[in-house]
Amino acid sequence: MKRTASDLDADETRVPSKRLKTEFGPRPVSNEPVEIEREGSPAPQVEDTGKPSPKSELAYPPKSLSSGRSGPLVTFQQPSPLTTFSYDSKRELRFDDSALRYYVDPPHGADLRYGYERWVKRPEEKGRLDGLLKAWLRVRDGFPEGFMNGGVIAWRGVMTRILTAPYEEREGWHLNVMCVNGTLYLEEHVSDAKLLEKEDLTPHHRLQSYYGYSFESFCTAGTPHAKPGWGGDVDTNVQWCSVVRTKLGNTRLVIGGEVDCVRGKLTKTNDTLVELKTSLTIRNQLDESRFEKKLLKFYFQSFLLGVPEIVVGFRSPAGKLGTIQSFQTMQIPRMVRGKPGSWDPSICLGWGERFLAFVKEAVQGDVRSAAAKEEEAPVVWRVDFKPRVGVSIIQLGPEAVEEVQAGSDRYGFLPRWYWEEQLHNQV
Ligand code: A3P
Ligand code: MG
Numbered sequence: 042m043k044r045t046a047s048d049l050d051a052d053e054t055r056v057p058s059k060r061l062k063t064e065f066g067p068r069p070v071s072n073e074p075v076e077i078e079r080e081g082s083p084a085p086q087v088e089d090t091g092k093p094s095p096k097s098e099l100a101y102p103p104k105s106l107s108s109g110r111s112g113p114l115v116t117f118q119q120p121s122p123l124t125t126f127s128y129d130s131k132r133e134l135r136f137d138d139s140a141l142r143y144y145v146d147p148p149h150g151a152d153l154r155y156g157y158e159r160w161v162k163r164p165e166e167k168g169r170l171d172g173l174l175k176a177w178l179r180v181r182d183g184f185p186e187g188f189m190n191g192g193v194i195a196w197r198g199v200m201t202r203i204l205t206a207p208y209e210e211r212e213g214w215h216l217n218v219m220c221v222n223g224t225l226y227l228e229e230h231v232s233d234a235k236l237l238e239k240e241d242l243t244p245h246h247r248l249q250s251y252y253g254y255s256f257e258s259f260c261t262a263g264t265p266h267a268k269p270g271w272g273g274d275v276d277t278n279v280q281w282c283s284v285v286r287t288k289l290g291n292t293r294l295v296i297g298g299e300v301d302c303v304r305g306k307l308t309k310t311n312d313t314l315v316e317l318k319t320s321l322t323i324r325n326q327l328d329e330s331r332f333e334k335k336l337l338k339f340y341f342q343s344f345l346l347g348v349p350e351i352v353v354g355f356r357s358p359a360g361k362l363g364t365i366q367s368f369q370t371m372q373i374p375r376m377v378r379g380k381p382g383s384w385d386p387s388i389c390l391g392w393g394e395r396f397l398a399f400v401k402e403a404v405q406g407d408v409r410s411a412a413a414k415e416e417e418a419p420v421v422w423r424v425d426f427k428p429r430v431g432v433s434i435i436q437l438g439p440e441a442v443e444e445v446q447a448g449s450d451r452y453g454f455l456p457r458w459y460w461e462e463q464l465h466n467q468v
Contacts, residue, residue: 115390120285120347122311123180123295126172128280132163134172136179140281142261142302144315144352146365148269151259153252153319153360160251161276165239167447167454168196168229173297174459176284187223189293193397195227197298201341202229202426203396204389208337209428217445218422218434219453220404221463225397228454230423230445248360251275256319256354256362261302283314285346290394298346311347316370322355322363333377337384340373344386396432400424403434419453421445 127140173196181188202214215230231239242250258272284297301317318339323329339351349370355363368376377383404422421437437445445454452460 114387115290115394116288117344117390118288120287120296120311120345122309122347123284123286124176125281125283125307126176127282128172128278130161130276130278132278134175136176138281138307140279141307142257142263142272142281143265143267143306144260144302144304145262145267145269145272147256147259147354147362149362151256151362153255153259153356153362154248155255155271156258156274157248157251157255159274160254161274161278163277165231165236167231167236168199169454169456170194170196170226170228171456171459172282173284173295174456176282176297177295178459178462180284189295190223191291191401192293192295193225193227194295196229197296197342197345199227199229200294200296200345200393201338204341204345204393205337206396206426206428206432207388207392208334208384209426211428213428214426216424216426217437217454218400218404218424219420219455220401221455221460222466225401225404226455227400227424232444233447252356252360253317253319255360256356257301257317259362260317260352260354265306283311283346285311287345287347289390289397292394292397296345298342300346300348304350312349314346314348314350316343316348316351318351318353319356320353322357330380330382333380334382334384336368336373336377337389339368340370340386341389343370399432400434418442419446419455421453 124136125138125141126134126136127138128134129139173194177194199216202209215232217228217230219226254275254277258275259270261272262268263273280299282297283300284295287294287296300314302315303313304315305313307313316339320332320335321328323332339353343349343351351368351370351373353366353368355366357363374384374386378385400422404420418439419442421442422434423437423441424432424434426432442453445451450457455463
């Protein structure tokens with residue numbers, strides 16, 4: 042039987058405040074990445090200021106954490122494809138493979154600046170789950186009722202951020218979280234200010250970003266076995282996405298994300314999917330270790346969707362394409378193991394499991410006031426990650442929920458049509 046949102050609060054202590062704050066962070070030293078540990082009192086604390094500031098700061102785990110590991114490892118189930126879909130140039134979602142691209146070797150020495158002036162750039166937008174939810178509704182009937190009870194639905198980018206957090210030293214992030222009928226929904230929180238900042242790239246950054254897309258165009262064609270060359274002007278509205286189901290520890294995940302192309306043909310498995318990446322040519326030891334650090338993100342981005350191959354185009358700072366190297370996703374951790382500044386994926390999976398357990402525990406103790414419950418006001422949580430510190434979570438007040446909804450027809454961040462469908466399916 043599905044647990045409803047009200048089932049989830051039934052056995053929880055009611056706290057007469059709209060705000061709840063609790064916090065956890067990576068342990069400074071540990072040999073057991075799966076164990077859950079909480080800093081301070083396990084009871085959620087009530088906070089009146091409503092500021093999403095962490096209660097205290099926790100030391101980030103030293104890199105030596107990965108050595109001498111023992112104890113049970115967190116398992117990650119091989120992702121199974123559920124469906125695919127395409128966004129067209131008008132950003133309309135179609136449940137077909139019209140945006141699927143086929144891999145071709147790029148021309149040697151290609152100029153990645155080619156076509157820059159004609160780039161149709163997708164406007165920056167909030168990280169809405171709408172497309173993924175549409176996809177999930179189409180396939181959900183094939184699963185037993187309550188299949189995603191205790192599970193998580195999120196875009197692949199969000200899961201990559203979560204899993205790579207133990208090694209993230211610079212960039213913090215923020216998530217909005219809702220729990221509906223026992224399922225957790227995670228979206229990246231992008232404030233209006235952040236949206237403007239993302240749109241306002243310096244000319245240098247904009248060009249660097251274009252090199253990656255231009256590489257995709259040089260490496261792909263609309264048909265298999267096409268001749269190498271320019272694959273068409275870049276329109277970043279157009280995307281082909283794969284939705285998979287998998288499991289991290291005991292938590293089921295439904296994840297969607299863009300896949301750059303297939304090698305040969307699309308099959309019912311993920312076996313032919315290819316991720317394309319660019320990186321600066323490696324000239325010395327320092328470059329090499331920088332690249333190996335980047336491989337952490339390359340690895341998880343592909344691993345989460347079960348993409349088995351990553352093709353990297355090495356380029357000059359001015360965008361001239363040099364060598365191409367293909368990596369087997371599953372071999373990457375072995376390549377970096379034991380190197381200076383290396384990373385260990387089991388640390389990330391262990392952290393990921395602890396993170397999800399922490400978020401579940403916080404949100405399932407929904408402490409809305411009785412009045413808010415009667416009004417059926419949406420309950421939205423904010424998770425903040427600070428590099429080298431850890432993670433904190435608060436329940437958002439009405440104003441912050443309004444900011445999340447951003448004037449569109451939503452219940453919290455979920456599209457109204459999805460929310461109504463969920464109400465209908467409550468048991
Ligand atoms: P590279 O990562 O190959 O340089 P993805 O590989 O994740 O599908 O992304 C495709 C390209 O989008 C990237 O290619 C990069 O050029 C650009 N891109 C991705 N994330 C970005 C970001 N946060 N800021 C700027 N550009 C980004
Ligand atoms: Mg790519």
